[in-house]
Amino acid sequence: MRGIIVVVIAATVACGGSSGSTDASGGSDTTKHDGGNGSGSGSGSGSGSSSDPFAMARMKCIAKINALRATESKTAYTEWTSAETCVDGEVTSDEMTNMPHHAWQTNNDSCKGNGQNECEGQGANGVEACLQSMWDEKNQPDCSGCAACANAYNPSCPNCDFFGTQHGQVCGHYVNLSANYFSKVACGFSSLGGWDAMNFQ
Numbered sequence: 001m002r003g004i005i006v007v008v009i010a011a012t013v014a015c016g017g018s019s020g021s022t023d024a025s026g027g028s029d030t031t032k033h034d035g036g037n038g039s040g041s042g043s044g045s046g047s048g049s050s051s052d053p054f055a056m057a058r059m060k061c062i063a064k065i066n067a068l069r070a071t072e073s074k075t076a077y078t079e080w081t082s083a084e085t086c087v088d089g090e091v092t093s094d095e096m097t098n099m100p101h102h103a104w105q106t107n108n109d110s111c112k113g114n115g116q117n118e119c120e121g122q123g124a125n126g127v128e129a130c131l132q133s134m135w136d137e138k139n140q141p142d143c144s145g146c147a148a149c150a151n152a153y154n155p156s157c158p159n160c161d162f163f164g165t166q167h168g169q170v171c172g173h174y175v176n177l178s179a180n181y182f183s184k185v186a187c188g189f190s191s192l193g194g195w196d197a198m199n200f201q
Helices: 055-070 081-097 124-139 172-178
Strands: 004-007 010-014 115-120 184-189 196-200
Touching (some): 055 172, 055 196, 081 115, 081 184, 115 124, 115 172, 124 172, 124 184, 124 196
Antiparallel strands (some): 184 196
16 A cells, blocks of 8 residues: 545545555655545536546546445435545645645645545546545444444544544544535546545535
8 A cells, every 4th residue: 555645534545556554643654644624615627627637537536435435325425526626736736745635734725625535646547446445444443433423523433543543543534435424525636647635525
């Protein structure tokens, strides 16, 4: 695994490439990182644009997320098209600086939303595998209570180590993907080709 990221709500996962360890705090490790809460709305052309080079990847991203949610009878997230171009900019900036969630956390955008997952090193072609890795976090021992916390964000939810601060097992990616308190998601892709991000609202 090379890199996944979550922010609530932000987290990072690294899939593919070299192996790494977990650090949900956004520290020196590159496998998984989590960030914090925020709010905002985005603008941009979104995947509905015929000139969008990531239109197919966005469709696959949304479809994969909703297929995973369907396994738990969760309502599908709608595509947050107005934020997609903005999320592209965030994840491009993060890849450029090698700082997961930096644009999201420092308010250098207008598409923040209330949570973010980020994949390092996946590229558009690897987004589905990265999302699967994020979802599979629920199978870790320290994530056994996450399903009970789906109705309200709580970083201290019993048996759900959102940021991986207790034993290094990040649960936040799964929490963001399975939450009942989000209703839409924007999938963004770095123009540098290596990182992906999902902002939730």
